[in-house]
Amino acid sequence: MYVSPIREPLIRGEKNYGQVTKDILAPMAGKPSKYWYLGITLAGIAALFGAWATYQTIYYGIGTWGLNKTVGWGWGITNFVWWVGIGHAGTFISAILLLFRQKWRTSINRSAEAMTLIAIACAGFFPLIHMGRLLLGFFIFPYPNTRALWVNFNSPLLWDVFAISTYFAVSLIFWYVGLIPDLGTVRDKAKTKIRKAIYSFLSFGWTGSARHWSRHETVSLILAGLAAPLVLSVHTIVSFDFATSVIPGWHTTIFPPYFVSGAVFSGFAMVLTLLIVARKALNLEEYITVTHIESMNKVIILTGSIVGIAYITEFFMAWYSGVEYEQYAFMNRAFGPYAWAYWIMMTCNVVTPQLFWFKKIRTSLVATFIISIFVNIGMWFERFVIVVTSLHRDFLPSSWTMYSPSLVEVGLYVGTIGLFFTLFLLFIRVFPVIAIAEVKSVLKSSGDHKKTAHHE
Amino acid sequence: MNKDYITAYYNDEDELLKAVRQLKEKGLEILDVLTPFPVHGLDKVLGMRRSRLTRVAFWGGAVGAAVGFFFQAWVFTEGYPLNFGGKPFFAVPSFMPVTFELAVLFAAFSMVFAFLIYFKLGPGAKTVIHDERITDDRFLVVVGIRKEGNQQEIEQALKETGAEGIKHNA
């Protein structure tokens, strides 16, 4: 395929196909580095903290949290939405960028999808643990029972159950279908018998047949086509959790698209945070180049700006509506007792990403890393602001309260972060972090020393 | 593939494409082409028809949507109608999310399973690995031997296209 000469190459260094295989499989081979051990130890400790908090919650009850009669959701749901949001980048990169034919996705989609799956697992933990009666949580499934009672299909939480589980399932098969050929590569490069046997099992007997490839591409494409609206639907439905209500600050029609762009925004930030470290640690700088980082930064500006416009729209509409409850809710956000959270959100989400308009900053790894962390923090606070500031002062001032989290809630959050990194560190040891076959397929057109000859 | 065949590989997809075209012109039977990544244009050269997996996905999705919608509608109007906050029993907007999710779920899974089952791929599937570097950097063709003696001719043709590692399966 013809590629205009002015485009930046996506893969650096003199590479041939064999070299690509070798480079990408390198992190899986040999003994892990001491940094890997250090990382997984720290992550494991954090996860154990979470396990303790989980025990406290289940045994003693939600009372171990800081919630009260007015603020029924706090950090738990904040974390849920935050993780789900992060879990949007992977599928967005794989599906929507595939549909838009953005080639730069090939180097990052695998790890982003893995991150997605882990993030959804972390997200899914929160709706479960925040239930007052977790052991009866199965009531939420519409299964036939002697009381002939089903579930409430009006409830956004029920939609969440369907959305999150569908999203997880479809993301999983999307990811795995993409992995199959690469697992074939791992299998064929395996040195030990056990390893060969395992990867042979996992690779589903992949041979690389042209017929398989052709159908495999079709499957990937259709899955991408399905996943694209699915991504939109998931955060849309998460936004419905809030927007269907009558609570000022929750009930606003802009939530669905605004949540989706916020999710992509935070997802990309997390991908950047991870990849900036990973490309260095795993020696993949030639595959995940500054061009990739820059492209992702552009998505960050785009989605960050959409989010910013949404914030301002919401604020303006609250005033414009003439509804006193709406007006109060937003004034309270910006100038009430939780104003600090609001301004952290505004700074991190609206101001800092705008720095990416400068090419210098956009292409600086250090700056990108710092801003990506800012965005992660800002997006967490966005959810905190939405959940808590809307609830703590709603219609009747007699019920107004304040909310602050307990150690158990902090533990649950830290615990999922620990779980996230534990699983991610395991992932980079077990699966190829970059889609080998996909990179190979764009190597010629987008490699450093492009072969200008094109077929057809 | 309980047939006699000859395998040979190339080191570049453009070479492979050219070769396959030439072999086809010679009327040789190309049983399979194995590549490390999808080579564009190869399906056309091999004369593959368009995939029917899209239809599987469509009908899977249609079934999913129908199941989702009608189940919800049944529960709310016939199975156990309950008054939730004064909402109508037949609450179409409320049914949309689940309907949509089930449509996507059914479409995705029906298609992926159709793909795996059709090609007999799956956990622990037994397939022939012709060359361990197929998944790395080699582009392999498998040419079927139709009749005795044809072997030489094939090998010759392969050599002409610059193939390496010509092997007979037997």
Added chain:
Amino acid sequence: MAGIAMVAIGLVALVYGWIAGLEADRIYANLHLNSFYFVSLGLIGLFFVAVHSIAESGWQVSMQRVGEAMSLFIPVGGILMLIIFLSGGMSHLFEWTHEDHLDHILLKKVPYLNQPFFYVRFFVFFAGWVLLAWLIRKTSRQLDMNGDIQYFHRLRKYSAFYVVFLAITSVVSSWDWLMSIDAHWFSTLYGWYVFSSMLVTGFSMILIFVFVLQRMGYLKQVNDEHIHDMGKYMFGLSIFWAYLWFSQYMLIWYANIPEETIYFYERLKYFDTVFYLNLIVNFAIPFLLLMPRNAKRVYWIVIPVAAIIFIGHWLDLYQLIMPGAVGHEAAGIGFLEIGLTIGFLGLFMLVTFWGLSKAPLVPKNHPFYEESLHYHTNY
């Protein structure tokens, strides 16, 4: 030429409306509807060029002149709008201009909804749009003439400015010109809903122009692949529009708070046909017809769908404007509506073709022109 004839029909319709004694509300509302509609198409034409420039995509280069030419209608439409407003349209369209009869809710909105500020915003919108459209067109021409890469970068910069400016102004202008017709009502999603509606129509319009140009023997570089991509846009954007429609409707339906439901209450009660037709024409038809892969490559499917989308979103605008501006008793679709729309369409075509005639139809020196030529899509 056909364009002039169409403009003539429009004038006739206007005169008919006046002679037949139709309500002034209705006449003004139709003029407003059409001027907004075609200005939006101009904005989207330019957006098509700008957004692809930023994304550094190449396939669309061969048809980007169409988008550039459409943007020429922006100042024309702006002048028409100004005439409509100044000639008394304000009081016919906008309840909030009746300063003596404001209730306590509308009084609260006076700092925003007042005529001087309204006109300030009006001029800021048009000044920005016209300026950026001119800059983009100029830079694109320069890039074509000498192919210097600096123009490519400059084009990207202007495009970015435009996209940001449009992101804000399209939202605010839709509040000003459409939402404030139902002055009590509000919806945060409104701006994006209107934008998505205009986006899908604008892209369909580009496709229609490409088709017409090809019929006239131009733009041979545009092949099935490009049509396929435009088909995908129409398909995807129709779904996106439906998504936003559903989001807004669902949330209002669900919470059922009177301050919001009043909007749909009126439309469901008095404009139910248009209300449901809107959904069918703008979602069901494009969705079903464009779903098969091959359908997106077939002219006799894609072009009719584009035309249907054009009519459908006219209906969408109709149900956005008429219930508030005209009311269910006086509103209707008759010769006035059809004729005026034909007239505006004629004017729009005249302006666009005039624009197309001013520059080479094909930007041969665009760095991505080659990519566009060799473009092929598989899915």
Added chain:
Amino acid sequence: MEQKYFRSLEELKLDVRPETDNKPLGDRQFIFEMQQELKKSTTASRRDFLKVFGFTVASAAIASSCEQPVRKAIPLLIQPDEIVPGKASYYASTFFDGIDYCPVVVKVRDGRPIKIEGNKASSLTQGGTNARTQAAVLGLYDNSRYRQPQAAGKASSWEEVDQAIISQLNAIKAKGGKVVVLSGTIISPSTKAVINDFLTQYPGEHITYDVLSASAMRHANKLSFGKAFIPAYHFDKADVIVSFDADFLGSWLTPVEFTKQYSKNRKLTSGEKKMSRHIHLEGAMSVTGTNADKRIQLHPAQEKQTVAALYYELQNLAGESGTKQIESPVDVKAIAKELYSKKAKALVVAGTNDAETQLMINGINQLLQSYGNTIDTSIQLNIRQADDEKVQQLVADMNAGKIDAVFLYDVNPAYDYPEKDKFVSGLAKVGLKVAMPVVEEETAPLADFICPDHHFLESWNDAQIKTGYYSLAQPAIRPIFKTRQAQQSFLVWIGSNLDFRSYIKQYWESNLFAQSDNLTFTGFWNSKLHDGVFESGQKETEVLTFDSNAALQAQQNAKSGNADQMALVVYANVAVGTGKHANNPWLQELPDPVSKACWDNYVSVSPKLASELGLKEFDTVNVGNIGELPILIQPGQEYKTLSVALGYGREKAGVPATGVGKNAFTQISFASGHMQYVRYDVSLEKLGGNYEVARTQTHHSMEGRAIVRNTTLEDYKQNPISGNEIREEIKKHLKTLYPKHQYDGFHWGMAIDLNSCTGCNACVVACSAENNVPVVGKEQVLMAREMHWIRIDRYYKGDEHNPDVVRQPVTCQHCDNAPCENVCPVAATTHSNEGLNQMAYNRCIGTRYCNNNCPYKVRRFNFYDYNGADAMKGNEMDPAEMTTDLRRLVLNPDVTIRAKGVIEKCSFCVQRIQEKKLEAKTENRQLRDGDVVPACAQACPSEAIVFGNLNDKDSKIARYYKDERNYHLLEELHTLPSVGYLTKVKNTTV
């Protein structure tokens, strides 16, 4: 479809019966069978029910372990042979704890009293109750009750104790020693007779000691009328009420009766656009003050001067001259004019225990012709009989060793006597000390013998609250412990064979039977026992003439105190009162009607003083050596007035009470012989600490929202819709995108007249008792997790220094378009076809989504295992010891205990609705308006809450809904609430 709808509920609801079933026992038989069935069923999902059922069995076991039989206690509504398991019996009784008097009806289920209701047969309280009356049933199951007699601190038996006491008494008698019975006010004529008998046998004296004393008032009346008495007041007959710090809706004399009277004259629902005007002058903020039409801040030191000035102005108006002009700290001219213009329909009262002030009040009332109109001297109140001087004398005598035996009955002076150290040292010098307490207390351990008294629900008793107003008390349960009624003990000690029940009967036969029109005594007795009350119509016979000399003399003497000094006021709040009920968790957790604080006492400080002294909310201070207490900035408090509630700082009580707050009784002084509840010689010392007081409401402004709508009487007369104008606007816009569901049979609704609600909190306790609402403790309240199903919101309006106060009881609004129901994923909360917003607790998984989406925030979440219903053991959160086997006996078996992690809320007392429907069905009749009364409505002394079927166009509720004052909370959200509120109207007409 309708049938199918409730298919799974049919098994539980008892109103479905085969058509052919015509057995005479009907549904009762059916219930019995159901009971048997439920006993048999051991499925896990019914665990909680079985638990409750288990307690029933336990209670029976406890009951049967007691030897003393209940004889012929006659239930009110159902004949004994008809007692059916699972059906409640009701017994009329009388609640009197020395302060509060209330004729009651006790609801007994399976042998356990579980609820107290007001007795409608009483013309005084007319079924009204207050918080303490409602909570009294929990006192029966107090964990710290004495379970058997003790001698010298060791468990003993009645025989041993009796023997020892009698021999010591005889010894004292022999040497001519003095025996004293120290008791609280006794209004029971029979008890008085018993004590009289006792003191006849063992010569001595009966001394009455009241913690809240009205001794000055009696003294003043003695000077004015020649007799120490308290007259009957008629707030219902007064068009202008002026109160000088008399908290007559909270703690002054008989608040339940007064609330009834007061609200009667302020209702606008009858169509008459007329209400009384209430002017209140006080320093601290009281419940009554917050209800006044006009509240004037008055430093307590200036009260006397102000009363004198008012007296002077009235004298002027009446043309009585001769007295010198008296300056008033506040403008009393207008008040005087207003009062005088309503002569004979005015009432002036004062709460102070200062005789001179009370004398002037008498003079004022005389001028206003209140006597004979709004004050009735021919009917006299029997409460607060104490003469403070006698008590002081007793303590002095004890210290002087002049007393040989003291019997402590219904008093706890080691805790609440102002000079308690003096009392304790005196007590030590008494030879024989016998205490007769019900629950653990500070005084009893100092006695030689503890002879535990029955709880009043285990006792026989009678009462005469006023001249001619008698009532009876009968046991509703066999004694739970080895206790003996005090009166019985006295009878035993004088060697009488009579049991106290027979004694009462004899007393009634000889003293009261004559006043009745019954033919036989048995008939008289049975009917009065059934009714619980006997109102004979008898009046005092002596003619009392008013002598104004003393009043005029007092006026001459009146001097203004120094308003620059700080005044410390101690008062009894509506919850724990004088501390007698401090061990009652329901009362401890009851938010104060003014400050909304619970579980503590604190120093209320005016905002101005706080800012002047640099004090912030909850800074700890020491005032008058009470000890370290936090301050609470109280809008409306007079600038230099501090106030602290009595009843806290218990040292030896049960777990809930001990160590809660500080004892403020130490601040009471005896000036001019009467106990003074205010002192001026205090300093406020800032201690630098910080101590958070738990409050159920922390934001006090309505933020300009139309939540509590109010207007003035003038405006209301002009336009009945005034204050509620916004409703017309809202109703115009109430459009919906889907049609309303139809409710064919019943559509339950509630209306609350904000004009009648005084904020007394009776409904809150009643609801907790009826619905097994858990007590969560101070820490949880601090975290805003109290569980009350009904709360009374209190907002301040206007100036923070002297705000208007409005109140609004809020329960679940049972919205027909309930935002909470929509969002529950598991369909645990749905709308019934009778318009009830119902919770299926066993379906709830605790997402709390409903709670978030409730605009009224009336849903409550079980954050912890508050009542031991959780499947996991050892994780209970029960700081108030509400889950002991004994305490659990109070649980209502008709209402499920909610487990940890479950949402709960007001159900409109659905169990009562079902019961009444069943009853009507059994009797083959239609349900009548007023049949179903939820606990809150039943408890309300001012009849502010009305409940009924909205579909019944003739019902009271329908009439309320048609009232122009009616509105719904947050109606603009189109939640379609089933609770209506009637605008509050203030009478500002001068």
